[in-house]
Amino acid sequence: MEGFDFHETFALVAIMTSLRVFLSVAVAKGWNLYQMDVNNACFHSDLEEEVYMRMPPGFYSNTPNHVCRLCKSLYRL
Numbered sequence: 001m002e003g004f005d006f007h008e009t010f011a012l013v014a015i016m017t018s019l020r021v022f023l024s025v026a027v028a029k030g031w032n033l034y035q036m037d038v039n040n041a042c043f044h045s046d047l048e049e050e051v052y053m054r055m056p057p058g059f060y061s062n063t064p065n066h067v068c069r070l071c072k073s074l075y076r077l
Helices: 016-029
Strands: 046-054 067-072
16 A cells, blocks of 8 residues: 555565474374465466556556556466
């Protein structure tokens, strides 16, 4: 949010100590454990097709029909 936390960054990462504690509790309680791999490489990959999007909120232009041509894919696109 611009003006409030515009310059803040946050990345959720797993701390190995927390992971070991979680696994220890899961084993002690007899919980089932599953592993899942997620491939995130496509989130910001180069595009081979021509993809256009509307201008983002807050962008103002004299030409109301402007669009952006994307060179890389966007998250949740």
